[in-house]
Amino acid sequence: MNDSIHDLLPPGIQAVLSKLPGEVVRTLEEIRIREGRPLEILYGSRHGFPDAFGRLSPFPEQAYIPSREECVRLLDVLTRHSLYSFEEELRRGYITVAGGHRIGLAGRAVLEGGKVKMLKDVTSFNIRYARQVKGCGGRVLPQLLDRDATTVHHTLVLSPPQQGKTTLVRDLVRLISEGTRELPGGRKVGVVDERSEIAACVRGVPTFDLGPRTDVLDGCPKAEGMMMMIRSMSPEVLVVDEIGTLQDAEAVWEAMNAGIRVIATAHGRDLEESGGRPALRKLLQEGIFRRFVQLTRQGERFDARVKELAGPRLRQARAPDELEVRRC
Incomplete structure (x- = not known):
């Protein structure tokens, strides 16, 4: 234990x-x-x-x-x-x-x-329990990159509780920060970690590996934290867990208008369920997010289905991958 x-x-x-x-x-x-x-x-x-x-x-x-x-x-x-x-x-x-x-x-x-x-x-x-599962985002990240593979699309990760949202996002942060074959050199990443779950900071220092180019604002309310990150740390990619309030949505909008790519998570089985929440409805109606990752869990494995917004319609980005959630 x-x-x-x-x-x-x-x-x-x-x-x-x-x-x-x-x-x-x-x-x-x-x-x-x-x-x-x-x-x-x-x-x-x-x-x-x-x-x-x-x-x-x-x-x-x-x-x-x-x-x-x-x-x-x-x-x-x-x-x-x-x-x-x-x-x-x-x-x-x-x-x-x-x-x-x-x-x-x-x-x-x-x-x-x-x-x-x-x-x-x-x-x-x-x-x-929180666990780091290195590599679980490796097959998802290429599906989130823009056409020239210079950065990621604005992405929303959806699932009910305990389906692997935070675990997946934690690994995506690490990969984007380190860089991969598809995204060489990495990018500056800012993480607003209100619940101290993504980075698991102790006295401000992450205990999970989030890569070499990541800055973490720990224990700060998401809406305020996103604005602080934009002003102070100039991230290229901003990551936030479990957006849910109108203030969160407004801060996401501000980040996107500042040229920052946003990866966020939200509770919901699918877009229809998540779109019923006022905080997300406007962002979804405006077509801000270009990629959607829907997670479903089966035992120690989860299925990550990435969809892309093409005009007004959603379509499968590529063939879905089944990713193993390794336990330690």
């Missing part, structure tokens, strides 16, 4: 997970800890409930039950013994830890002025 996650967990849960079969540990994707309810893990697109001896079952009756004390201890460790110093993270409902692993939180919301100020009495934790 990843040491950065293992060390965060209460001893009882550590003991359970340390007894899991090696193949399960290798493919762990999520650990779901719920106070007074069965411990659950997701691995290789499957799920199970481990008992105190690490035996997995699809049924929760014999599962290990995390206690209130364990949940209180876990939150204390995650917030470094100071809830108020993590007030912003508690307001957003997640904490990103070293390694880029994101821990979702649920509990009782504290409101102020009708808006969530922070979470209190946290009773559910969703620990999501």
Whole structure:
């Protein structure tokens, strides 16, 4: 198990997970800890409930039950013994830890002025593993290049949660920054990493390999961060994860008008579903994005289908590639 996650967990849960079969540990994707309810893990697109001896079952009756004390201890460790110093993270409902692993939180919301100020009495934790899969973008990037292969098209990567969006984009950043046979010399890349998932920065330094020509703005709201990057770092390609607000869309528009190529991700199974969101509707209606990557997951593999906007119509860019998501 990843040491950065293992060390965060209460001893009882550590003991359970340390007894899991090696193949399960290798493919762990999520650990779901719920106070007074069965411990659950997701691995290789499957799920199970481990008992105190690490035996997995699809049924929760014999599962290990995390206690209130364990949940209180876990939150204390995650917030470094100071809830108020993590007030912003508690307001957003997640904490990103070293390694880029994101821990979702649920509990009782504290409101102020009708808006969530922070979470209190946290009773559910969703620990999501982040992994770098070098090479998974190698067959996608050539389909994103413009006709002269001087840069990339404006690209939107679409999929439901946990289908590989961030993993793919992370590798595309590395390849564009390093350069490839199809894109020699690389390009200056700016990454606005609001959730600290793409780069997994520690004290501002990326822990994932994003290439030699990449600058990262960590923990900054996307809309504001994109404008800061445009003004300060003059990127040739700007990368942002999970655009969703009208402010995000306006910042994407500003970047494109400044001559910067944009690669963004958004939740959605397809363009029709994503286009139902006001933040994306205008960008899609204006035909700004020229390439669309739709991801679907099957076990440890995902299928990346690249489509291009040709006039008012979409068409397949090239034959779709099936890319293996290797686990470590």
